[in-house]
Amino acid sequence: RTSAIAASIAVLALGLSGPASAQSPIIIKFSHVVATDTPKGKGAEKFKELAEKYTGGKVKVEVYPNSTLYKDKEELEALQLGSVQMLAPSNSKFGPLGIREFEVFDLPYILPDIKTLRKVTEGPLGTKLLKLLDAKGITGLAYWDNGFKQMSANKKLITPADYQGVKFRIQSSRVIQAQFKSLGSLPQVMAFSEVYQALQTGVVDGQENTWSNIYTQKMHEVQKYITETNHGYIGYVVIVNKKFWDDLPADIRDPLSKAMKEATEFSNAQSQKENDDALAEIKKSGKSEIIKLTADQDEAMRKAMEPVYKEAAGRIGQGLIDEFLKEAK
Numbered sequence: 278r279t280s281a282i283a284a285s286i287a288v289l290a291l292g293l294s295g296p297a298s299a300q301s302p303i304i305i306k307f308s309h310v311v312a313t314d315t316p317k318g319k320g321a322e323k324f325k326e327l328a329e330k331y332t333g334g335k336v337k338v339e340v341y342p343n344s345t346l347y348k349d350k351e352e353l354e355a356l357q358l359g360s361v362q363m364l365a366p367s368n369s370k371f372g373p374l375g376i377r378e379f380e381v382f383d384l385p386y387i388l389p390d391i392k393t394l395r396k397v398t399e400g401p402l403g404t405k406l407l408k409l410l411d412a413k414g415i416t417g418l419a420y421w422d423n424g425f426k427q428m429s430a431n432k433k434l435i436t437p438a439d440y441q442g443v444k445f446r447i448q449s450s451r452v453i454q455a456q457f458k459s460l461g462s463l464p465q466v467m468a469f470s471e472v473y474q475a476l477q478t479g480v481v482d483g484q485e486n487t488w489s490n491i492y493t494q495k496m497h498e499v500q501k502y503i504t505e506t507n508h509g510y511i512g513y514v515v516i517v518n519k520k521f522w523d524d525l526p527a528d529i530r531d532p533l534s535k536a537m538k539e540a541t542e543f544s545n546a547q548s549q550k551e552n553d554d555a556l557a558e559i560k561k562s563g564k565s566e567i568i569k570l571t572a573d574q575d576e577a578m579r580k581a582m583e584p585v586y587k588e589a590a591g592r593i594g595q596g597l598i599d600e601f602l603k604e605a606k
């Protein structure tokens with residue numbers, strides 16, 4: 278018995294001080310709120326694969342999808358506290374952190390396509406926005422796409438008048454709030470993990486999201502109609518705890534940067550397909566009717582949301598909006 282204890286102490290001591298501990302991996306907890314089978318979910322998995330490969334196993338990435346670790350607001354706090362090291366919140370979720378500028382991406386119809394988006398994120402403005410995170414103890418590493426948002430509800434949403442009085446779940450962006458107010462709707466901020474249930478129980482009537490998010494959260498099963506509006510964009514900023522990142526030895530940080538660069542290319546190359554596939558699955562399920570707008574109806578929606586630009590200028594600054602539009606040209 279005594280010798281068994283002695284032996285286990287010896288094993289323990291070896292484990293603590295021996296070569297095994299010198300090689301114990303650095304853990305990166307990467308928390309996010311969507312399913313694994315989404316543009317972001319797949320991007321996170323790709324980063325894990327490449328990060329572990331390029332560091333020769335010195336880094337282990339633990340991906341926690343579907344809000345299993347934290348919900349929207351908590352995950353940002355957890356990152357600042359160092360309880361997790363990496364996240365990829367949407368551009369629409371930085372307001373509560375005191376950074377409003379990412380909400381410029383929420384302006385209705387500001388991005389005609391992903392090519393235009395790329396010009397902005399890869400240009401000087403994209404870099405400048407990432408720099409704003411430094412002051413919050415956060416380092417911005419990359420921009421990842423999801424795609425364009427559609428409107429869903431239990432009533433047909435065709436004309437701007439149809440939005441009057443409809444309760445919509447929104448992400449925590451004031452620009453999105455202004456967007457729904459411009460339509461006479463009642464926006465309500467809610468964590469992503471709570472949307473399905475809120476739709477199911479009628480706490481809200483509708484929501485806006487990408488095909489991929491709608492499908493993987495089964496929102497189409499509790500929404501009778503989805504209108505193909507493509508009125509706004511959802512994309513992510515991949516972020517890390519700054520101190521954690523800065524303290525990494527260069528021979529770890531460099532391969533991680535390479536892994537992030539390649540995971541970004543991978544993620545952005547597959548996001549469109551994820552959304553196309555999700556749309557096809559929703560159609561196949563027959564659970565939601567998908568409504569397409571005519572050119573005139575589309576024009577009416579754009580017109581109804583125009584005042585959002587003026588209102589957003591008061592929050593994020595006309596200068597920022599102008600800069601965005603210039604780089605998007």
Ligand code: LMR
Nearest residue numbers: 310311367448469486490
């Ligand atoms: C949402 O809250 O609707 C999205 O930002 C979720 C996500 O991460 O795509």
